[in-house]
Amino acid sequence: MKLPGPNDVAALAAGQLPDARGRFGPFGGRYIPETLVAAIERLEAGARAALADPSFQAELGAELRSWVGRPTPLSHAPRLSEAWGADVWLKREDLAHTGAHKINNALGQAMIAKRMGATRIVAETGAGQHGVASAAACARLGLHCIVYMGAVDVERQAPNVRRMKLFGAEVIPVTGGDATLRAAIDEALRDWVSDPAGTFYLLGSAVGPHPYPWLVRELQAVIGLEARGQMLEMAGGLPDVAIACVGGGSNAIGLFHPFVGDESVELLGIEAGGSGNGLGEHAATLAYGTPGVLHGTMSYLIQNTDGQVIETHSVSAGLDYPGVGPEHAFLHATGRATYLAATDAEALDALQEVCRLEGILPAIETAHAFHGARRWAAENPGKRILIGCSGRGDKDLDILAKQGVAS
Amino acid sequence: MTAQSMTDAIRSPKRAGRPALVSYITAGYPTLDGFAAQLQAVCDVSDVVEVGIPFSDPMADGPTIQLSSQKALENGVSVKWVLDLLEKTERSAPVLLFGYLNPLLAFGFEALAKRCAEVGVSGFIIPDLPFEESDEFRAAIEPHGLGLVQLVTPVTPIERAATLAHASGGFLYAVTRTGITGSGTLPDSLAGYLAALREASPVPVCAGFGIRTAETVQVIEPHADGVVVGSALIEVLGRGDDPQVFLNGLMETS
Numbered sequence: 017m018k019l020p021g022p023n024d025v026a027a028l029a030a031g032q033l034p035d036a037r038g039r040f041g042p043f044g045g046r047y048i049p050e051t052l053v054a055a056i057e058r059l060e061a062g063a064r065a066a067l068a069d070p071s072f073q074a075e076l077g078a079e080l081r082s083w084v085g086r087p088t089p090l091s092h093a094p095r096l097s098e099a100w101g102a103d104v105w106l107k108r109e110d111l112a113h114t115g116a117h118k119i120n121n122a123l124g125q126a127m128i129a130k131r132m133g134a135t136r137i138v139a140e141t142g143a144g145q146h147g148v149a150s151a152a153a154c155a156r157l158g159l160h161c162i163v164y165m166g167a168v169d170v171e172r173q174a175p176n177v178r179r180m181k182l183f184g185a186e187v188i189p190v191t192g193g194d195a196t197l198r199a200a201i202d203e204a205l206r207d208w209v210s211d212p213a214g215t216f217y218l219l220g221s222a223v224g225p226h227p228y229p230w231l232v233r234e235l236q237a238v239i240g241l242e243a244r245g246q247m248l249e250m251a252g253g254l255p256d257v258a259i260a261c262v263g264g265g266s267n268a269i270g271l272f273h274p275f276v277g278d279e280s281v282e283l284l285g286i287e288a289g290g291s292g293n294g295l296g297e298h299a300a301t302l303a304y305g306t307p308g309v310l311h312g313t314m315s316y317l318i319q320n321t322d323g324q325v326i327e328t329h330s331v332s333a334g335l336d337y338p339g340v341g342p343e344h345a346f347l348h349a350t351g352r353a354t355y356l357a358a359t360d361a362e363a364l365d366a367l368q369e370v371c372r373l374e375g376i377l378p379a380i381e382t383a384h385a386f387h388g389a390r391r392w393a394a395e396n397p398g399k400r401i402l403i404g405c406s407g408r409g410d411k412d413l414d415i416l417a418k419q420g421v422a423s
Numbered sequence: 424m425t426a427q428s429m430t431d432a433i434r435s436p437k438r439a440g441r442p443a444l445v446s447y448i449t450a451g452y453p454t455l456d457g458f459a460a461q462l463q464a465v466c467d468v469s470d471v472v473e474v475g476i477p478f479s480d481p482m483a484d485g486p487t488i489q490l491s492s493q494k495a496l497e498n499g500v501s502v503k504w505v506l507d508l509l510e511k512t513e514r515s516a517p518v519l520l521f522g523y524l525n526p527l528l529a530f531g532f533e534a535l536a537k538r539c540a541e542v543g544v545s546g547f548i549i550p551d552l553p554f555e556e557s558d559e560f561r562a563a564i565e566p567h568g569l570g571l572v573q574l575v576t577p578v579t580p581i582e583r584a585a586t587l588a589h590a591s592g593g594f595l596y597a598v599t600r601t602g603i604t605g606s607g608t609l610p611d612s613l614a615g616y617l618a619a620l621r622e623a624s625p626v627p628v629c630a631g632f633g634i635r636t637a638e639t640v641q642v643i644e645p646h647a648d649g650v651v652v653g654s655a656l657i658e659v660l661g662r663g664d665d666p667q668v669f670l671n672g673l674m675e676t677s
Binding site: 037045046047048049050051053054055143192193198202204206209211213279308309310311312317319322323325326 | 466478482485486489497503524525526528529530550551552553554555556573574575576579583589598
């Protein structure tokens with residue numbers, strides 16, 4: 017594989033990527049069974065038509081304002097700033113309806129699905145945030161929603177399962193494979209393969225076959241677009257670094273993408289370092305993985321030398337995924353963004369610090385970004401830091417108790 | 424062996440006057456030790472045999488083949504293991520490899536093509552490699568005479584199906600999820616789909632319908648050059664039953 021270099025970043029900043037084949041350099045593409053080809057071509061045409069239609073954009077914008085609560089605030093974090101010796105700003109996706117950035121994408125795709133005439137929606141979920149967002153959006157639009165969720169995650173994210181059911185969604189626990197997010201995606205894809213004409217697959221992260229990485233980024237870029245304007249207005253300039261947690265990478269790509277052309281802004285993704293850097297101990301795909309194809313896209317994977325995908329580990333269900341979006345693979349290979357890992361323990365420690373100093377309970381996923389920011393601040397004193405506060409941690413109270421935090 | 428050997432085997436099946444039998448077995452399932460003898464036994468009563476390379480995330484497979492893949496991986500099956508076994512095992516039918524892209528990518532396309540030619544593999548079925556993404560793979564295997572079998576489904580428009588048929592090496596694999604009940608007739612839509620494929624295809628058309636009974640084979644027989652048997656055979660092997668008895672029974676006329 018010929019990896020892209022720094023000179024290839026300009027094409028991404030100029031809005032030329034993905035290309036017509038859904039590629040970010042060698043990454044991306046559409047590795048899907050023939051059964052899905054017609055359905056995914058229909059999806060791409062429907063999504064392009066919707067996003068290019070001013071009346072659809074106006075309708076989406078109105079829903080984002082009046083139902084989701086956008087724009088989300090940019091909060092200055094004075095006590096974290098003091099503690100870290102930095103100027104810290106938080107983009108508050110935790111304040112979006114349903115508690116995380118996931119709603120931006122779920123609402124947009126559900127509206128596209130409805131516009132295309134779909135009535136049956138399938139979604140996968142890891143931490144349950146995308147499942148909750150999809151269930152809420154489908155309720156709002158009168159669509160039937162089926163959520164596949166790994167049996168392990170059903171257990172560890174029980175409050176979100178109850179919320180999905182309240183919104184009228186059908187939650188199907190997946191016991192096959194590793195019974196986490198990856199198995200849930202496998203199962204949602206199988207559902208779609210068996211009924212490609214009648215089903216709309218509402219994919220929750222910037223992964224999967226083209227057009228999903230593009231579509232999800234377009235719907236999540238609102239995070240970075242708002243944050244960029246808010247930084248200029250409130251902080252007096254662009255950040256020196258933008259930091260977000262990365263599982264599949266939808267909140268991170270939403271935050272990063274509008275800054276790609278701002279050369280002065282460093283981009284830093286923080287992956288789940290789990291309990292260590294050995295295979296099976298983490299879910300840090302870019303930090304430790306190698307290129308390969310999973311779930312329809314060429315990207316980086318956590319795999320063994322035979323090309324078998326390896327079970328991952330993370331305390332955060334939402335980051336517990338062995339792949340990563342192809343645009344992140346491109347940003348990593350070109351060096352435009354840097355990807356590092358934060359361990360379970362580091363994330364839990366950062367979570368408590370954010371609670372204590374700012375009165376904000378971030379999701380365990382988001383806490384990884386806070387640890388990454390704290391470490392970056394220690395190495396780069398006195399800088400202006402923008403953190404994607406992707407979700408709130410109310411869903412994590414049981415896990416926190418089990419981990420001996422807040423018990 | 425080459426893609427042409429698959430075409431020839433399907434055009435002149437072992438059971439004269441009957442459709443060709445294409446059998447799928449997962450490599451190293453249910454055991455590693457018994458696999459060579461099992462492969463030979465299945466080859467002896469089949470016209471083409473698909474040997475499945477297990478993958479950790481078989482997104483296009485049902486529960487039976489998912490479980491067989493998982494067991495094969497636990498048994499330690501890899502691309503290299505399969506190729507080494509094929510090198511040492513005489514077969515009486517052309518063999519192709521059925522596998523998801525990532526393990527083949529990890530092995531390396533050029534190395535895979537060379538090694539497959541050495542051990543007498545005829546071609547490949549890769550369920551997550553659609554035609555549009557297959558240039559690089561086909562460029563690696565075609566100089567060795569190996570074929571990439573294309574799949575078509577009832578939702579594939581006929582113009583596209585014709586393109587795929589012309590790009591297909593060995594035969595064309597017609598998939599459908601539409602079940603066939605014991606009523607003894609093929610739904611008109613399916614009969615029309617297969618007829619259009621055979622009209623458009625320069626290579627034989629083999630149909631995979633979740634085929635489990637001799638009655639089903641007889642229903643499909645007038646409409647396809649061959650039938651593909653997968654999950655039902657894996658269930659037979661999982662139970663420890665004789666695959667030849669099952670496959671011969673499947674191809675018996677009433």
